[in-house]
Amino acid sequence: MSGFQSNTSIKLLAEKLGLSKGTVSKALKDSHEISVATKAKVLAAAQELNYIPNHFASGLKSRKSRTVAVIVPEIVDSFFSLAIKGIEAVTQEKGYHINVYITNDLRSKEEEIIKVLSDGRVDGVLISVCRETTDNCHLKKLVDYGIPLVFFDRVADDIEAGKVVTDDFEGGYIAARHLVEQGCKKIYFLSISEGLSILRKRMDGFIRALHENNVEDPSKNVYQIPTDKTKSEEAIRILLSSPHHRPDGIVASVELLTIPMYNACKQLGIVMPDQLKIVCFSNLLYASLLSPSLSTITQPAFEIGQQAASLICNSIERDTFIKNERIICPSKLDVRESTSTAALSN
Incomplete structure (x- = not known):
C-alpha cells in the first residue's frame, strides 16, 4: 500500500x-x-x-483497539459517575480501556462525538443519550458503520441495540404511591424535559398512581422546570407560593432539582415533611446527610454500568451485534426524613 x-x-x-x-x-x-x-x-x-x-x-x-467509548450527558450527576465506575470495573477485568465523552446534554455535541467515533477508533460504544435527542439518525450511523452499540439508562427506543435500564414507570408509580400513603393530597411531578423517554415513563407511572387514588386529570400536576439553577429555584418558589396550586407532595424526576427544592423551601420557610414531602430520583451519596434527609428512588447505577459493559464486551469479542436484548435493573424506594415523620424521630 x-x-x-x-x-x-x-x-x-x-x-x-x-x-x-x-x-x-x-x-x-x-x-x-x-x-x-x-x-x-x-x-x-x-x-x-x-x-x-x-x-x-x-x-x-x-x-482491535481494546477501547470502548462511553458517552454520557454529564458526570456531575451521581448516577453517571457511579455507572462509569461500574463500566470500568468490567472493562478493566476484560482488558479494555474506556474513553469518556460528555455531551453536556447537547445534541450538537452528541452528533460531533458520534462523527468522530464513526471512523472506527473504538471497538464499541456505550451511550446514554442527551436530553435534546429526539431524532436518532446520527445514532443509527454507528449501526451503519458496524460499530457495536449498547444504550444504558437513557435509550433510543427505535434503534435495535442492547439496552440496560431500570423500570422508570415503576419508579414513578412507587414514588407517587408513597406520598399518597403518607397522606399527601396535592402531589406534583417536577420534570425537566417533555421529550426524554425516561422522564415520560416516570411521569406515566406517577399519573397511574394518582389515577388509582381518584385524582382527576393528574396530568395537570406535571410541572416543567428549567435546568438553569437560578431559573429552576424561581420556578419552584412560584409553585410553592401559589395559594391555589401549592403542593404538599413532590416527586422530583431528576437529582438536578434537589438543591433548588431545598433552597426554595428554606427561603419560603416551608418545613419538611410537615408542610411538604419530597421524593427524588437520585443516587446522591449525601442524601442521608441533608436536613432533612432526602427520600429517594435509588437506581442501581453501578450495576447498570456493569451490565452495559458486559453486553458491549461480549458483542465485541463475539463480533456480533446485539439487537433486542434488554436488561432491567430494579430501583428501590429509600424512605428518609423528607417524607416520613417516623424517619425523623428515629
Missing part, C-alpha cells in the same frame, strides 16, 4: 462495491458474518483506494 488517502471512507468503498456500509465495515473487521469472497473483494478495493482507518494503520485485519 503506497500511502494514506484521507478522503477514502467506508461509504466510498461501499458505493464502489455496491455493498452496504455495515457489510464493508464487518468485512474490514474480518467478521464471521461475511463470506470469504466478500471479504477478499472488500480488501482488494481497500488496497486499490489506499484505504486505512485513521487509528489502525498497522493492518486491515487486526484492528
Whole structure:
C-alpha cells in the first residue's frame, strides 16, 4: 500500500462495491458474518483506494483497539459517575480501556462525538443519550458503520441495540404511591424535559398512581422546570407560593432539582415533611446527610454500568451485534426524613 488517502471512507468503498456500509465495515473487521469472497473483494478495493482507518494503520485485519467509548450527558450527576465506575470495573477485568465523552446534554455535541467515533477508533460504544435527542439518525450511523452499540439508562427506543435500564414507570408509580400513603393530597411531578423517554415513563407511572387514588386529570400536576439553577429555584418558589396550586407532595424526576427544592423551601420557610414531602430520583451519596434527609428512588447505577459493559464486551469479542436484548435493573424506594415523620424521630 503506497500511502494514506484521507478522503477514502467506508461509504466510498461501499458505493464502489455496491455493498452496504455495515457489510464493508464487518468485512474490514474480518467478521464471521461475511463470506470469504466478500471479504477478499472488500480488501482488494481497500488496497486499490489506499484505504486505512485513521487509528489502525498497522493492518486491515487486526484492528482491535481494546477501547470502548462511553458517552454520557454529564458526570456531575451521581448516577453517571457511579455507572462509569461500574463500566470500568468490567472493562478493566476484560482488558479494555474506556474513553469518556460528555455531551453536556447537547445534541450538537452528541452528533460531533458520534462523527468522530464513526471512523472506527473504538471497538464499541456505550451511550446514554442527551436530553435534546429526539431524532436518532446520527445514532443509527454507528449501526451503519458496524460499530457495536449498547444504550444504558437513557435509550433510543427505535434503534435495535442492547439496552440496560431500570423500570422508570415503576419508579414513578412507587414514588407517587408513597406520598399518597403518607397522606399527601396535592402531589406534583417536577420534570425537566417533555421529550426524554425516561422522564415520560416516570411521569406515566406517577399519573397511574394518582389515577388509582381518584385524582382527576393528574396530568395537570406535571410541572416543567428549567435546568438553569437560578431559573429552576424561581420556578419552584412560584409553585410553592401559589395559594391555589401549592403542593404538599413532590416527586422530583431528576437529582438536578434537589438543591433548588431545598433552597426554595428554606427561603419560603416551608418545613419538611410537615408542610411538604419530597421524593427524588437520585443516587446522591449525601442524601442521608441533608436536613432533612432526602427520600429517594435509588437506581442501581453501578450495576447498570456493569451490565452495559458486559453486553458491549461480549458483542465485541463475539463480533456480533446485539439487537433486542434488554436488561432491567430494579430501583428501590429509600424512605428518609423528607417524607416520613417516623424517619425523623428515629
